[in-house]
Amino acid sequence: MMRGLIVGDLELRLSEADVEEEWKTAFHSDPSEKEKCYINVAYPYPSGAMHVGHGRTYIVPDVIARFWRMRGRQVLYPMAFHVTGSPVIGISKRIARGDAKTLSLYRDLYKVPSDVIDRFSDPLAIVDHFSNEYQRVMSRLGLSIDWRRRFTTILPQYSKFIEWQYSHLNGQGRVVRGEHPVKYCPQCDNPVGDHDLLEGDKAEIVRFIFVNFEMDGYIIPCATLRPETIYGVTNLWVNPDVRYVKADVDGIAWLLSREAAEKLALQKHTVAITGEVDGSELIGRTVSHPLCGSVRILPAGFVDPDMGSGIVMSVPAHAPFDYIALLDLQKKGEYTDIEPVSLIKVDGYGEIPAKEAVIRHGIVDQHDPKMDEVTQEVYSAEFSRGKLLARCREHEGKPVRVAREDVGAVMEAEYGSIWFYDFDQQPVICRCGSRAYVRILDDQWFLTYSDLEWKQQVHDQIEKIALVPPEVRAEFDRTVDWLKDWACTRRVGLGTRVPWDPKWLFEPLSDSTVYMAYYTIAHRISGIPAESLTPEVFDYIFLGRGNPVNVDRTTLDALRSEFLYWYPYNYRFSAKDLISNHLTFQLFHHRAIFPDELQPKGMVVFGMGLLDGAKMSSSKGNVFLLEDAAEEFGADTVRMFLVGSAEPWQDFDWRNELVSSVRKQIERFIGYIAESGGVTGTTDVDAWLSSRLQRRIAKMTESLELFQTRQALQEAYFGIESDLKWYRRRLPAGSPGGAVLGEVSDAWVRLLAPVIPFTCESLWREMGHDGLVSFAEWPAPDQTRINPEIELAEELIVRTIEDIESIIKIIQVTPGQLTILLAPEWKYEVFRRVAAAEDKRSVTKELMKDDSMRKRGKEAANTISQVIKLIHSLPPQLVEDISSLAPDEYEIFTHAVTFIEKEFSVKVKVLHAEASGHAKAGMALPFKPAIVIE
RNA sequence: GCGUGAGUAGCCGAGCGGGUCAAAGGCGCAGGAUUUAGGGUCCUGUCUCGUAGGGGUUCGCAGGUUCAAAUCCUGCCUCACGCACCA
Secondary structure, X not given: OOOOOOOOHHHHHHHHHHHHHHHOOOOOOOXXXXXXXXXXXXXXXOOOOOEHHHHHHHHHHHHXXXXXXHOOOEEEOOOOEOOOEOHHHHHHHHHHHOOXXXXXXXXXXXXXXXXXXXXXXXXXXXXXXXXXXXXHHHHHOOOOOOHHHOXXXXXXXXXXXXXXXXXHHHHOOOEEEEEEEEXXXXXXXXXXXXXXXXXXXXXXXXXXXXXXXXXXXXXXXXXXXOHHHHHHOXXXXXOOOOEEEEEEEXXXXXXXXXXXXXXXXXXXXXXXXXXXXXXXXXXXXXXXXOOOEEEEEEEOOOOOOOOOOXXXXXXXXXXXXXXXXXXXHHHOOOOOOOOOXXXXXXXXXXXXXXXXXXXXXXXXXXXXXXXXXXXXXXXXXXXXXXXXXXXXXXXXXXXXXXXXXXXXXHHHHHOOOOEEEEEOOOOOXXXXXXXXXXXXXXXXXXXXXXXXXXHHHHHHHHHHOEEEOOOHHHHHHHHHHHOOOEEOEEOOOEOOEOOOOOOXXXXXXXXXXXXXXXXXXXXXXXXXXXXXXXXXXXXXXXXOOOOOOOOOHHHHHHHHHHHHHHOOOOEEEEEHHHHHHXXXXXXXXXXXXXXXXXXXXXXXXXXXXXXXXXXXEOOOOEOOEHHHHHHHHOHHHXXXXXXXXXXXXXXXXXXXXXXXXXXXXXXXXXXXXXXXXXXXXXXXXXXXXXXXXXXXXXXXHHHHHOOOHHHHHHHHHHHHHHHHHHHHHHOOOOOOOOOHHHHHHHHHHHHHOOOOHXXXXXXXXXXXXXXXXXXXXXXXXXXXXOOHHHHHHHHHHHHHHHHHHHHHHHHOOOOOEEEEEEOOHHHHHHHHHHHHOOOOOOHHHHHOOOHHHHOOOHHHHHHHHHHHHHHHHOOHHHHHHHHHHOOOHHHHHHHHHHHHHHHHOOEEEEEEHHXXXXXXXXXXXXXXXXXEEO
């Protein structure tokens, strides 16, 4: 009796534990005679518990790994933990501080015991705890990982590996020093990433230019994105209620808002405040700029000292805000001599676009909520279609987008303009609660992804690499084009120090680019002291170069040979959000470090995970923990759902009701296998079932080769199940079936083993096999068992039964007798000739040229048109089979009479239509007999 | 806003080098069967009309190409992912 037949919760879990124990070391993978298959996944950052979304990321590669292992490959599926970076440092601080939200996340959602949480004030305790959890849960889910190779990215040996990589990149001139604006918290004295922000995580850093006016020996800067509009400036705006400061900026006397002066100090300028001045004192004064001459300063309450320099240049012809503000003053009879000065011609507008737009939208004053929209409208019209007018001198006729660059460059070179960075929205608040600013870091290290030659090499690589799905190729190419230099170092966090500048650490994405190579030797190198692992050692292992002496040669040769066995990797798996950074970075780095023959071979990109239709997100609490899922449904159910509900590259949606039905499917599968045990003998439908099985095997194999896990499961689960259902329906009453069922079970258990390995492992054992199904031979379709005639005959019966059912349903009578009238041979001839005809429209004429057809007259013409219609409604393969195999319908139906009689509980007669003399006889067509129900 | 991709029946999803598509499969729902103890299993139906296996209208919206379009082209709308120093 088979154990596990009745799948109680407890029993299921017990058997999972048994199998897990057996697998403990089964997937340790060493170089062998066999062809290798090396797959890997982006390693996790263990700062929290795994949810079902993570589950799929690691289960899909596992299914693929198991598949190729059964196909006889030496498969390597390794795993490590990425602990580089700063998030856990923030987490540990928040936990130490007793932050309620963080504590609740870890205690309630991740279910970390309180004594463990107590240790979380140490960031290393967090990653330690969760990497062990990850391993435990991954094992529980049956991932066939070689755990000997596990490492973390702050292991001293790994750091040495990073140093080696960067010594090459640096030597190639690919690491350069540069300056870079970042979001920065003065309180924390550190750059802040978007996830470090309490508010303003969508804020972007915008680069303004200061247009420097002059007044009494002071520079009066105005921040703008549109330097070309200098030719249309009619005045400046100053807020009379704001106290401005005089400041010494890089040795020159400036006048600007206090906020602006402080911001400048963070942007590589020396700023010393020397005095203050009321905005009101500035009103009415005259300033000048070489490109627009002298203009006056006017009062404006809307000027924000925290925006730009706190002083604004006014271009009323093209800026609706300026226009309406000027108008407001003039309504009071002030400054009536100022006229808007037009400098841009744009189709769809007259001389003063700002004025027209304001009038068109019925704006009455500056406080109208539509002002932003109007401004946007004018700006984008001018930017996309505008051309500069004659008053812009040498820039006349230039499109706005060009003139903007040109005028800016001239101002910077000749008129003392500098760049000024600020956020496009406020406020931007650090998690510590204080305000964040833009700061320019000037000793930052960059990877030169902007290098055109390097980009080209990566483009060439992308052309050669296998990408799943292929549509992502365009996105990779775009990313390569779009990448600029990447700031690859940080001041804080865990990680490897920059060897030549130890105050910096390599940033997390930058230390995770070629670690797939490290897996190949991770278990062998962990015993070697880090001090011995000089760059020369890695050169020897990975590049076969040099003559290192601090590690003995036998060891080195072993490492080198293992690396060469596995590398290059065959497939890397990752979610699609990493295309624009990690997945592309690793191509860059492989290209820079490794020779042609060791470049990546392929990548598989995953879709995202949803939970009940909403995006999964730990921070929002919208997650379902993987372990809870395994507990509730069983590991195999979780696996089958995650790989079967959508193809890997599609988004999937975890819904408990759907998962439950997957569980029933597995139970049904176990039931089928159990019932087929020990069945002997043969039946009439065995050959059919066997033939179908071969096709299912071929289809599933093909699908898995293409990573189509969902398609594979459709064939291997639902396909085989539906064949079995039909098979059983076809059996004579009381028959348990034939020995073919054993053949099906044997193949079926192996086909599903990659997806539901726990179940299949125990079934395999119950079936009396030695060894693990995980290493059993993958079924191969047996061509000799494929029998198209039998499948065609069965198809005819299926279709006829469907016809009978639908007729019965419509006429709603209880049939007393059923007669099947078969089409005569000449109609088959028509069928074959129509099927073979290129042009179905002229085939009637063609056929009617025949004497044999003509003498049948109208009947022949009708038949031809019915056959044309019939052929259009049948699958092409079927049409071909009907033509070429010429099924003997009489033989087929007389054999199936008992079955049809059983189906409809009615007497069945099978007759040749033309001999029957029946009124419906004319309806009979090839493969579609006429049916008479009385 | 920019880049990449997607929009198919109650839901999820096949199909997308044009005819074979009223459109696979699953889920859900409905009816029936079953010596069915419990949500199990099997069969049937599930856009619409129809007392003979058929007809009609559908595949984000609006146009276009074609004898023929879910499938090709154009425009629009909506959604997802990415837009950088961050895992």
